[in-house]
Amino acid sequence: MAPLLNCLLREASLAAGEPVAGRSLHRLRATGRLLSVRTGHRPGAPELWTGTSWQPVRHSGLIDLAAQEMRAVTGRSNAALAAEMTAGREVLEALLAARARAAPPDHPWLRSEQALIMGHSHHPAPKARTGGGPPGVWLRYAPETYARFPLVLLGVREDTVVDDGDTRALDTLGQAPDGYRLLPVHPWQLDLTHHLPAVRAAFAAGRLVQLGHTPWDARATASVRTVHVPGGPERPGASGDLFLKFSLEVQITNDVRRIRRHELRHVRHTDPLVTAAFRAMDGPAAWLSERGHRTVRGLDETFPVLVRDGLDDHVLPGATATLAAALTEGFDGDPLDRLTDPLPWWAAYLNCVVPPVLEVYARHGIAIECHLQNTLIAVDPDGSPVQAVFRDAEGARAIPATPREAAWQRLAYCLVVNNLTEIVNVLTHRFPEAAEALWPTARREFQRCAREHGLPEIKALLAAATVPCKANLLSRWIDADGTEPCYVPVPNPLAGATGQGDDGSLTPRRRAEH
Incomplete structure (x- = not known):
């Protein structure tokens, strides 16, 4: 409830007096409703003035209140977002139950990446995963459940592969047959897209071939679709760690997390500028460069993978x-x-x-x-x-x-x-x-x-x-x-x-x- 309350208080209300006894009073601008909220680090325990008394508001009631206010502000309805807010609570319940059964990682950095149970503090549905299927499908890939999993390895026929920038790190993740290049794929994305006609046709024509899975596990990070690939003893022969960012046909917060063609072009134009700017800086601050990407011609937005620098070469020694x-x-x-x-x-x-x-x-x-x-x-x-x-x-x-x-x-x-x-x-x-x-x-x-x-x-x-x-x-x-x-x-x-x-x-x- 706290992120949705934060949205209402920040975007749609005015203070209606000084806080009293640990509670603050707010008037919603468009509907004029009075809302009382427990103050503190995270707002909670909302109550709505009925005209005669204060009534507690549960999550479903808060969704209704937000919908009424937004309709009054915009003159529009949005049943899909209201459903997403409801689903976000169900997602959180599933995450908490699965997290309680899972073992956290040993490394404190990875524990921090996988710590975002609440998520965005000012979003109506920060944990919803619209389009991702039931919890049984996506819990195994969720950072909040300490997920680690092997990546799917595909071979892309050389006349079909699209490379831009430095993608050499991808060729170290496995072995591709002659005439093919290696393409790691997020297993959730393959689950969501394997039935698409264009994907089925690519496999049928031999432009894509299945090569199995990595013998090591990638780790889910806070953004869900970006994974950490370890270096060192967990991946023998690797020069260091790295991050891989994938397309994901799932709406998380404000967008479906598909990497679109214009975004690939934007990254290839912008990242070298940012990388050069940080290298010119006199100080310890660092930038994790997105060195390049690889995808499949005709499936450019379905199976792109961006190669991002790992932490090993950037974090100060001893830190x-x-x-x-x-x-x-x-x-x-x-x-x-x-x-x-x-x-x-x-x-x-x-x-x-x-x-x-x-x-x-x-x-x-x-x-x-x-x-x-x-x-x-x-x-x-x-x-x-x-x-x-x-x-x-x-x-x-x-x-x-x-x-x-x-x-x-x-x-x-x-x-x-x-x-x-x-x-x-x-x-x-x-x-x-x-x-x-x-x-x-x-x-x-x-x-x-x-x-x-x-x-x-x-x-x-x-x-x-x-x-x-x-x-x-x-x-x-x-x-x-x-x-x-x-x-x-x-x-x-x-x-x-x-x-x-x-x-x-x-x-x-x-x-x-x-």
Whole structure:
């Protein structure tokens, strides 16, 4: 219920008074309904005013309330999204039951990748897997169940294979027969597509052949469709680890996770620019390059695989990578569990994350999608952040291919709202006595970067009353394209207590019309 409540409170409500006795009061803008919510790290226990009394709202009632509000806002219905919200609860029940029976991995980084039980904190259905089949099909591939599984190996006839970039790592995963190239495939994707006429025809004509499975297991990561391929003793003869990103005919959060042709072209254009920008940087921050991709002509979007750098060659010696998103949920090995004073840790986190993101934008005109699921924080043996590692070229935007205003809007949302705000929230929950010092510390880091780069967007950000925030509930309700979502303004925590005025450069291009 917490992610859906977060959506309603952020996108569709106004505060209706000061919090009292651990509860806050909100009025939904369009319908005028009054909602009382338990305050805290995650909102809960919602109650609705009937006109005479407060009535508790269960998950199904909250879905109805969200649907009524969105219909009033947009004049549209969306039964599919309402069903997805219901299904998301059923998915979560299946995940929790399976996770309780499974053994977690030994490595703390992998435990962090597989820790996202709640998932996106501001999404109406963060755990739904629409189109993926019943739980018996997909639980074996779910990161939340600590999934590890062999990959399917196909042979692609050489006159049918499409290669772009550096795909040599794929040829080390097995042995292809003469006249064929090796193509790893996610077994879930093959389950979902093997019956398609084009796939059946490719096998019948010998353009594709089955070669079995890898003798080693890949590990599911937080994004579900990206897997980690181990190096070292688990894969003898391998030079190091790597990640493989696949198409998946399943809708997860805002999109069907199929890798489309234009996305492949975008990655091949953008990734070299981002890679070069990070190599030019004087600091430990790293980028996991998507070196190339391989697919099948005629099935370009069905069986593409992107080759992404592994962690072995990027994480500082002696440091341990941690998925930043896992810090908001907690996991065995969470560096926050060892903290007694959060301020030095927070200052180190800011120093790792903020400068490289702003430097790449200021000096190279590239906005990386630095939200929590794309950010890895390497910590030293004491648990202190020493390095940020970023990933996912699909979400990166380069100027001028992307207009500067749009690139900055996306960066500001990912960095301030999706990343730093979520980390502040969990630190405030754990250390309420330090809450008032967290955002001033962040503001000083941004001011330092502003002095170094002279970037007008940073100065405007620090003066703005609001920052752009992706409206996931509204965007999904109107079926907005996942790459062009609606944004709503939310209070800017960096502006400080003086409440400086809004700045035009941060005005969202598409405001929700509440």
